[in-house]
Amino acid sequence: MTHNILVVDDEPKLCDLLASALSQNDITVFTASNGLHALKVLEAEDIDLVISDWRMPGMDGPQLLAEIKNRFPQLPVIVMTAYSTVKNAVQSMRNGAFDYIAKPFDIDELDITVSKALQFRDILKDNQRMRAELDEHQQIDSLVGDSPSFRQVLQAVDSVRESNATILLTGESGTGKEMVARAIHKHGNRADKPFVAVNCAAIPEGLLESEMFGHRKGAFTGAVSDRIGRFQQADKGTLFLDEIGEMPLALQAKILRALQERIIEPVGDPRERKVDVRVIAATNKNLLDAVANKEFREDLYYRLNVFPIPLPALRERLEDIAPLARHFANTLGSAAGKRFSGFSPEALQAMASYSWPGNIRELQNCVERATIVASGTVIEEQDLPAYLFASQPADSSALTSDVNGVPADLEAALAEVEKTYILAALQQSNGVQAAAAQLIGISERSFWYRLKKLGIHVDKIVR
Template identity: 90%
Template sequence: MTHNVLVVDDEPKLCDLLASALGQNGITVFTAGNGLHALKVLEVEDIDLVISDWRMPGMDGPQLLGEIKNRFPHLPVIVMTAYSTVKNAVQSMRNGAFDYIAKPFDIDELDITVSKALQFRDILQDNQRMRAELDEHQQIDSLIGDSPSFRRVLQAIDSVRESNATILLTGESGTGKEMVARAIHKHGNRADKPFVAVNCAAIPEGLLESEMFGHRKGAFTGAVADRVGRFLQADKGTLFLDEIGEMPLALQAKILRALQERVIEPVGDPRERKVDVRVIAATNKNLLDAVANKEFREDLYYRLNVFPIPLPALRERVEDIAPLARHFAHILGATAGKRISGFSPAALQAMAHYSWPGNIRELQNCVERATIVASGTVIDDDDLPAYLFAASAATCSAIPNEGMGVPSDLEAALAQVERNYILAALEQSNGVQAAAAQLIGISERSFWYRLKKLGIHVDKIVR
């Protein structure tokens, strides 16, 4: 396994000496001349071990150690000091250092200490991976359902999981696109390789190219060291591009080239790098509409749409609501220290009659709240959020009756229900959009999109 070590010392010759010595063991060495520079490197590079001098101008070794323990609590630090007193050694260990070495140091002693620190780091990362795999296993288990629409999804997953075809997952926010992507990876021929997820909407446009393809040191202001991008991180594995419809047009051409030619070009580096990545993209937008509006490249759309898998909204798979709710109640009840055995018929009926605009994510949030407030082992309708019943009433009033002048088609009726539902959430949150989005279990971005789509202008609502 390749490791990255950061050496921090204000003596360039010592940094070069350590880089040469550690490099012979296959270790990649980054250097920094002071504590502040070291923190900048740690923010952009995946470092496994820090070796820091004790006395440095500006931010010294003890101060840097304190910052590392606050920001990167699991990162081991070895302290170097020419003042190898018992007092300094004990103090560094008390402050969280893994070990210390004294200057001038013996190379063999350095190798042994570094090897122990890296073994410690590997054990921590293995534990984190096991916890992540457990979480992933729970997520994959959440692919629950026997409705006809969801069976088609499961059949599609089974058909494509062993191939390397590019997949496009489409569906509303909260329908479980990332869970499906993880399931495809977990049960495919790349299961033992990395799964790297990128939310294209969450990264500032100016940093997205560097995030995807990496950069060379000095390529732009703030590029204090080389950085490996997400494509290379996912090499031989799966790259999940969530919210691909939000990717800027300027970057879409480079993504297209990476998919077609399987090569990337880091920012500031003219050399091409070959990558072997299986790409799964996801979006809640209609990409064909985006293509028509010149917001998305047509050639990229067809490159992504090799194997499309549309995910049904929860309201289109009502028969799956009860088993999903029981699954979430079992997991969340255990987390909350409660034993939840199920739901009353009234609670199940209320959930079945609700339209779930936030889909599975909203259902999970709803069950979590009900689990917390439930006084017994069975969740009753009194334990469910009040907005479920308000929205159900709005749905009933929206069913068209002859001659009443109400919406005459399903889409218009659903839009009206969605509008009433969002207005109710805004009223409950006093007009705070982030709180309203959290109430109904969707992201702030999705909530803002719905406000724009429905023409709702938000002012603080005071009741």
């Protein structure tokens, strides 16, 4: 496991000495010249251990220790002092220091103390990870459903979970791609190692390479210290690359090399680093179309598509709506201190009749709202959000010309369908246009164009 250590001392030579003594393949050393500088590094980096001088100008060791215990309570601190009296040592331990070392220090003694502190930090991290996994247990195990299309997903998960093959999850937004990725990790041979998720569409293009591979101090403006990337954070575990179709072409070649050779190169650092990660990628795009349009590398596509798992849209697994809704009601109801025995037949029928453009994510939001407003133990039709009913066309005969259901005006019929989906998405997102665009899988620019074309005024939509 990799570790980051922060050394704080106003003597540059001592910082360099400690950095040289502690730096190993699995340890990166950051330095700070005073307490205030140290706090800035702690805010920017994931530090596992602080080694701080006792006496420094400005914010001294005791003050820094107090601030760290207040803001980063589980971060171990080793105090150094040339004034190693029993009083100082006892005081530092009482104030929360993990241990102390006296100047001049013995390197072997330093190594032993640092090893113990890092082991302590690893135990705390493992406990945090276990608690997080318990908190996520309901979400991870919400792979609920027995429809034929979803049984194929479950069979694929069971087949691949113990392998290290790269997996490509495809499907519309909201179909549960991250939940499937977490289930594969949780039930696989890397379950006790990190699961690191990256949304490739949410990180600015200029920062994406640094985010993935890390960087060295001074590699670019704002790189005030070394930083490890997501590949190293996921070492021995699983790296989930969500929205892989949004990754810039310039970075795709480096991702390909990382997948092929399991080697990365941080920005501004010519030294290569080996990583052992299991990669699961996900996209709601058709990557073959992106390859044909020169928007995605063909070689990267085939490297990712070793084991593809397509996820069905919720409208393609209607028989799973009821068990999913009950699962969400039980989970969300328990969190709110409520118990529900189920849904009325009318409520289930209303949910089965809706098209769910936002898929499972939209269903979960719908049930969450219903659990809040429901007054009894059974969720009734009136507890469901109004947009489930508003999205049903009032008079479909107006769109057809004969008994065969052929539209009299195809453009008008398509516009009506388009308007239905957009209104439903706006209701679901409480009028937030960017979120509504994401729900139906189009860009914000395209969404704004459709609003204008269809004459939809967001501020007039009843929420």
